[in-house]
Amino acid sequence: MTSYALLGWLLLLLLLQFSCLLAWQDYKDYKVFELQPEDDDQVQLLRQLFWQQPHWDFLGSRLSYNESGYRVLVAPNQAESLVKQLQTHMIEYQLLSDDLSQLVKAQREDNQRNKARFTLPFIDVIGAFYTHTEINEYLDSLPQRYPQRALVKQFGWSYERRPLKLLTINNGDGRANKPVIFIDAAMHAREWIAPSLALYIIQQLLDNYAENEQLLKDYDWVIMPVVNADGYEFSHTDSRYWRKNRKPTWDPENIGTDLNRNFGYMWGLDEGASPDPSNETYRGEHAFDQPESQVVRDVLLHYSDRLSFYLSLHSYGNYLLLPWGHTSSFPSNYLDMMQVADAGAMAILQATNGIYSYGSGYHLMYSTSGDSTDYAVGVANATVAITMELPAGGFLGFDPWISHIEGIVTESWVGVRAMALEVEKLDQAKAKKKLISIN
Numbered sequence: 001m002t003s004y005a006l007l008g009w010l011l012l013l014l015l016l017q018f019s020c021l022l023a024w025q026d027y028k029d030y031k032v033f034e035l036q037p038e039d040d041d042q043v044q045l046l047r048q049l050f051w052q053q054p055h056w057d058f059l060g061s062r063l064s065y066n067e068s069g070y071r072v073l074v075a076p077n078q079a080e081s082l083v084k085q086l087q088t089h090m091i092e093y094q095l096l097s098d099d100l101s102q103l104v105k106a107q108r109e110d111n112q113r114n115k116a117r118f119t120l121p122f123i124d125v126i127g128a129f130y131t132h133t134e135i136n137e138y139l140d141s142l143p144q145r146y147p148q149r150a151l152v153k154q155f156g157w158s159y160e161r162r163p164l165k166l167l168t169i170n171n172g173d174g175r176a177n178k179p180v181i182f183i184d185a186a187m188h189a190r191e192w193i194a195p196s197l198a199l200y201i202i203q204q205l206l207d208n209y210a211e212n213e214q215l216l217k218d219y220d221w222v223i224m225p226v227v228n229a230d231g232y233e234f235s236h237t238d239s240r241y242w243r244k245n246r247k248p249t250w251d252p253e254n255i256g257t258d259l260n261r262n263f264g265y266m267w268g269l270d271e272g273a274s275p276d277p278s279n280e281t282y283r284g285e286h287a288f289d290q291p292e293s294q295v296v297r298d299v300l301l302h303y304s305d306r307l308s309f310y311l312s313l314h315s316y317g318n319y320l321l322l323p324w325g326h327t328s329s330f331p332s333n334y335l336d337m338m339q340v341a342d343a344g345a346m347a348i349l350q351a352t353n354g355i356y357s358y359g360s361g362y363h364l365m366y367s368t369s370g371d372s373t374d375y376a377v378g379v380a381n382a383t384v385a386i387t388m389e390l391p392a393g394g395f396l397g398f399d400p401w402i403s404h405i406e407g408i409v410t411e412s413w414v415g416v417r418a419m420a421l422e423v424e425k426l427d428q429a430k431a432k433k434k435l436i437s438i439n
């Protein structure tokens with residue numbers, strides 16, 4: 001088995017199992033180990049051990065392809081048996097953290113310290129992670145600074161009645177109904193780097209307009225930095241690694257639905273999402289029974305007759321995932337989408353040596369049903385739809401340090417920019433073809 005495939009496999013375990021085991025704990029005395037298997041035999045052995053031990057949590061650490069270590073998170077009472085197994089099989093390991101709650105606390109304090117340097121609505125995107133409330137305040141301040149170019153719209157409310165806002169950005173030339181590039185982020189609460197990138201994109205298009213003029217010439221950009229507002233706030237205040245939203249389910253033991261399994265295209269298939277509220281990929285009782293996925297649906301449908309590009313920002317893993325997620329077959333314009341993903345991945349490779357994998361979600365990762373990009377292409381007629389899994393950071397992948405924000409968002413912007421320009425190229429080629437066929 002190649003190490004790439006193994007990493008993908010570990011990531012799968014991580015995404016599906018990770019915080020269902022942890023959701024309500026404050027990570028007191030949770031241990032993080034890094035394992036260094038020496039050869040394929042040891043890798044196989046680890047695989048076996050992990051299937052047998054559902055309480056050991058694998059954190060596919062894919063900081064880059066250079067990293068060979070695999071991280072494991074275990075509850076305090078599991079640490080001893082893990083160490084025993086590793087020693088028995090002579091697998092090298094290192095204890096990275098003896099008490100994960102210390103890391104969560106340290107990062108929280110780091111963030112508070114950094115934020116103290118700014119006064120809302122002015123923020124430094126690369127200087128801290130911001131709450132949904134702070135981000136909304138920042139968004140609300142932009143139309144004043146850019147009256148011709150920025151407009152805040154509210155499409156609805158979260159379950160806990162937080163206003164769900166998005167920003168539309170244009171170049172102020174007064175031309176209406178241009179094709180749209182729609183970007184959303186933080187459908188999953190703990191993926192904090194995603195809103196950071198959304199904010200960075202906003203600043204590039206507004207504050208750094210001279211350099212990015214071309215991107216707005218024939219396109220309007222619509223940006224929603226936080227979809228899962230309640231879950232995201234909860235990850236700031238309570239449980240750092242929370243993923244789902246915060247609406248109660250029929251099961252009093254379990255709160256939250258995976259918004260990215262709640263969309264109404266091929267929702268409810270046997271594979272690719274869970275009917276069980278305790279699962280991290282719980283799909284809800286019906287498609288769109290969650291207010292936050294309804295809002296994204298409404299935005300997609302609102303712009304559906306001119307939606308050139310839908311980009312959903314997630315973390316982590318360095319993937320550009322295309323539809324379909326629910327089936328092994330491909331949408332009709334799959335090759336166009338591959339061309340866009342390829343442009344993004346190559347631009348990043350050239351800029352930083354960062355390596356992205358790209359292809360259909362089903363083939364690259366695992367099946368997903370009811371995700372937002374499948375809906376965007378299957379129902380809302382988006383020409384191109386991509387889920388971008390940003391690079392990992394920090395201890396568990398979801399928790400980069402503030403000092404890493406700049407590196408990640410500047411690299412990612414190179415990719416987003418290149419993808420947008422490729423979409424433009426495709427649209428132009430299509431328009432030309434149409435013209436020729438009319439002639």
Ligand SMILES: *[C@@H]1O[C@H](CO)[C@@H](O)[C@H](O)[C@H]1NC(C)=O
Binds near residue numbers: 353
């Ligand atoms: C891997 O590490 C080598 C040596 O440290 C470095 O030159 C190279 O750029 C790294 N590659 C990636 C993809 O990070």
Ligand SMILES: *[C@@H]1O[C@H](CO)[C@@H](O)[C@H](O)[C@H]1NC(C)=O
Binds near residue numbers: 271272274279281
């Ligand atoms: C959660 O649901 C997924 C999708 O149905 C399934 O593959 C996975 O095994 C479930 N995880 C747990 C811990 O039950």
Ligand SMILES: *[C@@H]1O[C@H](CO)[C@@H](O)[C@H](O)[C@H]1NC(C)=O
Binds near residue numbers: 301304305379380381
């Ligand atoms: C998407 O395109 C199909 C086929 O042209 C059309 O029937 C459908 O109404 C469109 N969907 C939306 C949401 O506009």
Ligand SMILES: [Zn+2]
Binds near residue numbers: 187191314
């Ligand atoms: Zn995600």
